[in-house]
Amino acid sequence: MPLRYIDEFRDPALARAVVARIEAAWDGPPVRVMEVCGTHTMAIARGGIRSLVSSRVALISGPGCPVCVTPDGYIDAAIALGRRDGVVLATFGDMVKVPGTASSLEKERGNGADVRIVYSPLDAVAIAVAEPGRDVVFLGVGFETTAPAIAGAILAARERGVANFSVLASVRTIPEAMAILASDPEIRIEGFLCPAHVSAIIGADAYRPLAETFRIPCVVAGFEPLDILLGLAMILAQKKTGRAAVENEYARVVTTSGNRKARDVIGRVFEKCDAAWRGIGVLPGSGLAIRAEYGAFDAAVKHDIAIPASGADTACRCGDVLKGKIAPDGCPLFGTACTPDAPVGPCMVSTEGTCAAHYKYGVQR
Amino acid sequence: MCLGIPVKVMQVDGQSAVVDVGGARREISLLLLDDVRAGEWVILHAGFAIQKMDEEEAEKTLALLRELPGAIEIH
Numbered sequence: 001m002p003l004r005y006i007d008e009f010r011d012p013a014l015a016r017a018v019v020a021r022i023e024a025a026w027d028g029p030p031v032r033v034m035e036v037c038g039t040h041t042m043a044i045a046r047g048g049i050r051s052l053v054s055s056r057v058a059l060i061s062g063p064g065c066p067v068c069v070t071p072d073g074y075i076d077a078a079i080a081l082g083r084r085d086g087v088v089l090a091t092f093g094d095m096v097k098v099p100g101t102a103s104s105l106e107k108e109r110g111n112g113a114d115v116r117i118v119y120s121p122l123d124a125v126a127i128a129v130a131e132p133g134r135d136v137v138f139l140g141v142g143f144e145t146t147a148p149a150i151a152g153a154i155l156a157a158r159e160r161g162v163a164n165f166s167v168l169a170s171v172r173t174i175p176e177a178m179a180i181l182a183s184d185p186e187i188r189i190e191g192f193l194c195p196a197h198v199s200a201i202i203g204a205d206a207y208r209p210l211a212e213t214f215r216i217p218c219v220v221a222g223f224e225p226l227d228i229l230l231g232l233a234m235i236l237a238q239k240k241t242g243r244a245a246v247e248n249e250y251a252r253v254v255t256t257s258g259n260r261k262a263r264d265v266i267g268r269v270f271e272k273c274d275a276a277w278r279g280i281g282v283l284p285g286s287g288l289a290i291r292a293e294y295g296a297f298d299a300a301v302k303h304d305i306a307i308p309a310s311g312a313d314t315a316c317r318c319g320d321v322l323k324g325k326i327a328p329d330g331c332p333l334f335g336t337a338c339t340p341d342a343p344v345g346p347c348m349v350s351t352e353g354t355c356a357a358h359y360k361y362g363v364q365r
Numbered sequence: 366m367c368l369g370i371p372v373k374v375m376q377v378d379g380q381s382a383v384v385d386v387g388g389a390r391r392e393i394s395l396l397l398l399d400d401v402r403a404g405e406w407v408i409l410h411a412g413f414a415i416q417k418m419d420e421e422e423a424e425k426t427l428a429l430l431r432e433l434p435g436a437i438e439i440h
Contacts, residue, residue, distance in 0.1 A: 003387065005371040005406065005418060008427055017436035039367050066366050092411075094366055120412025122394060145367040149411040152396045197367040200408060200416040223368070226430060252423035253408055253416050262397040262415060352366060 005252070009224030015052075018229040022056050025236040030058040032188055033235055034324055036178060037195035038065030038352030039223050045357035047225040057232050060187070060324035061357075063177055064195060066142045066170075067094045067350040068322060069277040073308040074141075074170050075100030081137055081168065081305055082113040088131070090124035091139040093117045098349045121153035121167070128157070128165035137299045140167040145197040147171045147288055148262035151269035154290070154297045168299040169290050170307075172275050174198050175206055176286035182214040187324050191235035193228065194220040196250050201266075203258025204248045215244040222250040269294055276309075278346055279319025318345035321354050328355040335359060369410035371418050374403050384409065 035041055041061045044050055050059050063069050075098055082089045082105065089105065096105045096117065109115040114134075118124050124138035140150040150167060157165040174195060182189055194207055199220045207218040217238035221231025231249040238245060248254055266288065275287025290298040300307065316338065317331040328334045328347065338344040340356055347353035372384040372393075380395050386409070395401050398414045406418035430436060 003371075004373075005423055008423075011430075014430045014433070014436050017433040018430065020435050021433055037367060064367075092366065122412045141366075143367060145369070145415065146411055148397050148415065149413045152394060152413060155396070156394075195367060197369045197408065197410060197415065200369070227426075230426070230430065249426070252419050252426060255416075259397065259416050261399055265397060350366075 006224060009222065009226040011226065014226055015229060018226060018233055019052055021233045022053055022229065022236060025233055025240055026056045030054065030056055031190045031236060031239055032058045032060060033191040033193055033232060034060045034062045034181065034187070034189045035193040035228075036062040036064040036174060037198065038068065038350065039197075040064070040193060040195065040221070040228060041354055041357050042352050043223050043225065043228060045361040047228070048361070049225060049228055053229070053232060056236060060189070061321070061354040062181060062324055063277060063280060063322040064143075064174070065350045065352040066146070066172065067098060068318070068346040068353050069172060069280065070098070070141055070170050070346065071276045071278045071309075072100045073276075074168075075104070076102070077300075077305050077307045078105065078137075078139055078168055079103050079108055081299065081303055082108050082115060084303070086133070086135050088114045088116060088127060088134045088136045089139060090116050090118045090127060090136055092141065094350050094352070095139055095141060097343060098346055099343065121150050122156060125153050125157050125160075125162055125165050128162050129160070132164060134164060136165050137303070138165070138167045140169040140171060142171055143174055143195075143198050144201045144266075147270065148201060148259075148265045151265045154269050154294055155265065157297055158294070163296070166297045166299040166302045167290065169270075169288070171270065171288040172277065173286055173288065175202070175210060176283050177277060177280070178207075178210055179213075180280070180283055181323060182210060182216055184323065189216060189324075190239065192216055192218045193231050193235070194218050196220065196222050196227070196253065199250070199254045199258065201259050201262050203256055204246050204254055205256045206258070207246045211244050211246050217244050218246045220246075220248045220250050220254050222253065277322075279322040314344055316345035318347045318355070321347050328358040331355070367410070369408040369415060371406050372409045374401055374405050374407060376403055377401055382414065
């Protein structure tokens with residue numbers, strides 16, 4: 001059956017018209033545009049968009065997959081928890097293959113750890129209710145899109161008195177990372193394709209300081225091919241006229257102020273903290289930590305487990321890939337020592353990782 | 366990981382709703398979104414409705430696309 005609000009934005013005939021618009025909008029050297037979000041990275045690779053626009057736009061993939069930027073120390077902490085008696089680890093599927101320093105959740109499962117894949121953090125609460133004798137730890141990894149869902153599950157657990165549920169939180173916020181990338185002269189970003197569903201929560205206005213401080217056009221775009229192409233055309237139109245503003249291609253979902261209620265839910269449960277980004281380092285104020293009053297639902301507090309600093313030392317260059325400094329094939333491990341079946345770095349593990357997308361779709365620069 | 370899909374709300378019951386996901390019925394949470402009514406479309410992410418789909422804005426974007434020179438509608 002046709003998928004409403006999806007199929008219309010995949011129409012190939014219209015795509016050709018937008019590509020023509022892109023070609024007409026700019027005649028200078030290709031504009032360096034970073035797509036920040038991993039879901040955009042996948043859509044661009046799947047749709048062959050990089051080559052479609054390469055004469056006008058040099059697309060650079062950014063750090064935007066939560067799984068990719070989660071430090072291996074977090075995976076190690078999760079693994080240590082999973083080895084304790086009576087603990088159930090509930091996680092989004094993307095996390096299962098990510099290597100820590102010595103193991104992964106998948107390997108741990110093979111060794112008898114109770115690791116369960118869930119679709120929603122609420123499913124993890126439901127497991128806790130159904131199995132009161134077990135201690136359920138949800139691996140709360142995500143950006144602003146997922147943060148309110150994680151917070152919502154904690155609120156639901158508190159309301160229902162579910163004492164055997166907690167969250168090992170690893171939540172990061174996007175604009176802070178974009179500011180670091182925007183200020184890096186080596187990357188030289190000339191336009192940002194801003195994430196779709198992060199923006200549904202934080203609102204298009206959240207990028208205003210970025211556009212104004214760094215004089216970089218910021219365009220929020222949906223995840224379908226026509227959304228991405230139209231977003232790129234809008235960035236080029238700004239470049240052409242020397243503007244650097246926030247514009248919104250995805251107005252059917254994203255508003256200027258975003259979802260205030262979801263942000264209130266985030267604010268009740270989480271507070272800002274400094275956060276480590278795999279391959280990038282610690283960025284001040286770029287994370288969300290569970291407030292002390294919800295300590296009973298904070299797995300790190302409840303189970304007294306520290307998240308160690310990252311320790312793996314390999315030739316993996318995910319850090320440079322995440323910052324858009326090299327393409328995946330610039331890494332010596334890409335496609336040889338590091339493949340989707342035997343990934344070394346997080347960019348190859350996550351289905352939305354830049355390396356996985358390049359490997360799967362044979363993306364050229 | 367930030368994928369969200371447009372789903373149609375079939376029935377609202379307090380803080381939860383039944384939605385149609387490609388023909389299948391599923392219960393989702395409305396904790397993050399106020400004033401959701403049956404018949405509206407919302408974006409579903411990780412079991413929660415995270416934002417409404419503005420059908421008028423969707424039509425505006427499509428109209429803009431269809432007005433581009435060279436655009437041929439195939440639907």
